Amino acid sequence: MEKETVRYALSARRGEFVDQETERAYCEHVEGITVRHLIVALRVWAFLLVGFGWLDYLALGLSDGFYHLMGSRLFSALMILSFSVVVRRLPRLASDGGVVTLIEATGFLLFFLIYFVRPDIVTWNIGVSLILLISIFIFIPNRVVNSSLVAIFGIIGTLYCIWLRDASSATLVGTFFILCLPTIIGYFAALRLNLGQRQQYALFIETVQINQSLQLEIKRREELEVELKLQATTDPLTGLFNRRHYEMLFRRELERVRRHGSELSLCVVDLDYFKRINDQYGHDVGDQVLKQVAQLFIDTLRHSDIAGRFGGEEFILLLPDTGIESALLVVERLRTRLQEEVVESEDEKVSITATFAVTEVSNDDAAIEDVIRRADKGLYEGKAAGRNRVMAV
Template sequence: MHTVTTNYALSGWRGEFVDATTEQAYRKHSEAESARSLRRALLVWAALVVLFGLIDYPVLGHGYDFQLLFGWRLATAFVLLLLYWQLRRNPSLVSDGYAVTAAEVFGSVLFFMLYFLRHDMVSWVIGVVAIALLALFMFVPNRVHLSLMAATFLSGGMMVCVAARGLGIDKVIGLGFILALPTAVGFFTALRWQLAQRRQYVLLMRVVSSNRELQDEIKRREALEAELKRQATTDPLTGLFNRRQYEMLFQRERERCVRLGQEMTLCVMDLDHFKRVNDQYGHDAGDAVLKHVAQHLSCALRHSDIVGRFGGEEFILILPDTGLEQAVAVLNRLREELAQTPVPVRGQLLPVSATFGVTMVQPSDTDLEATIRRADVALYEGKGAGRNRVMTA
């Protein structure tokens, strides 16, 4: 919590985040909208600079003063339009504010020239400067302290112009007070606006953070729910279905096959001489064999087939939409593949074989136990006949 407070701390006079990373993130967030606002301001500014040149001609004529003043107006408009074009290509120029400030300083020179070249409208020029000072803060998007620098340049320049005409220190100081008023109003208005925008950004980021945390919590709960479901339905060692799950799936598939008139088979599979593996190589080796067999069964059978661990070294195979003859062929292929893929344990290859007892699921088999008993009979016949074979019942 302390870190969040520090990251979102605001400077009271700059109107910006104290933390540089947070400030950069805010500027990036508001960059597009600020660039659009600035481009509109630049177009209006450039248009006004040129249009107001029309009132110079009746007073100055086509002489040198008019050409100098109108040339500077065109230069100012060119700088503003150049910045407008650059902003379309690179909106990030609005974020640091230095290009905007340079354009503001360049445009301020026009007022100094007006003061000296238009003697008939000195009071009007000072009034326009006061309006321009407000516009620097409220109409042209920029960082507050940089706008203050441009305003100070414009105000100081006008005071120097007044002093250069020898109007006396009292006039200079009076002008300073006059221009300080729109500067102060504009500065504190812009500062308040910048602080308000950043506080809204803080609220937005906290909402986004809360939503992200909520989404993460939802994903975590979904993952936990999926894991709990997996644990409730699968054998922890092999990852195959446990008894409760394959019993439920058996009932569902049996009812479907009866309804559609399809055949269905069930097989009990038992690994041959598994106790010998545990006794000779240890239970770790036995677990490795069980995992290997489980993986092989899952990959070799169809997605619609049901594979579960019956207990110990025994497995249940439920084959929907499969007749007895087809099931025997599938299981024989499975038995041969299993015998051809020994399990690597501690640098040794342990051979694996299994005996299969398979039976048809009858419409009268209302529960799994009756079907398993028939498959068990076939399984024990297979063990008695020498193991590693498929027997039917």
């Protein structure tokens, strides 16, 4: 929090962020708006420059003075309009403020020519200078410091021009105070505007960061919810459904059997000589065998089929919409693929086989325990007959 406070600290004199990186980020954020406002201000400025040439014509006619003034106005207007075109392609110039400051200072410099060509309207020119001084703060987007430098240049230049026209000391002092008034008002107005805009930006960034944090928290909670759901429904070692979940799925499928008369088969799988594998190769290899068998079930069975870990080396397979004959074909394919599976352990290869017992679920079965009990009988018979086979019950 303290770092964020320092990062968004504002200079009360410059109207900018103290941190230069934050100030650059702000300028990039408002660059588009700054460019649009600047282009409008420049076009209005150029239009007024040329438009007021009509007053010069009425006062001077087609004299050398008029041509000098009109040339100055046209040059200023062309310079301003050219910059309005360039700044659209190079928007960084608007936020940088250097070129804008140069344009403003040049505009003032050309404006000073009027004091010498038309000395009859010195008072009018001072009035226009008042408007110019407040306009560079309010209407032309620029840094407050740069606008202040241009205003100081405008005040000094104006005083120098009227001093060259033999103005009295009292007139110079009075003019100075008159020119300072719009400068001070414009400075504080621009300062307040800039500070307010940057405070809004800081609040906007804070809001964005809060929203991002909330989105991350929501995502984290969703991932946690998924993880908790997996932990509640799956066996952590094999990734198959745990007993609680596949029993729930069995009840759902049993309801379908009773309601719609659909078929459902259940298969109990017992890995052959699994204790021998654990004793000979270690429990790590035993766990690898269980995971590889589980993956084979996932890869071979349909998406609608249900595979779960019954416990130890035993598994439960539920085959919806599958009668006993079709189930035997599916399970025989599983047995063949399992027989071809090999788990590599260091320099040795461990072969895997299993005994399968398949039975069809009927309306008379009250619970999954009844079906498993029936399948277990077939499983015992299969083991007694030599293992690695499929038994139908």
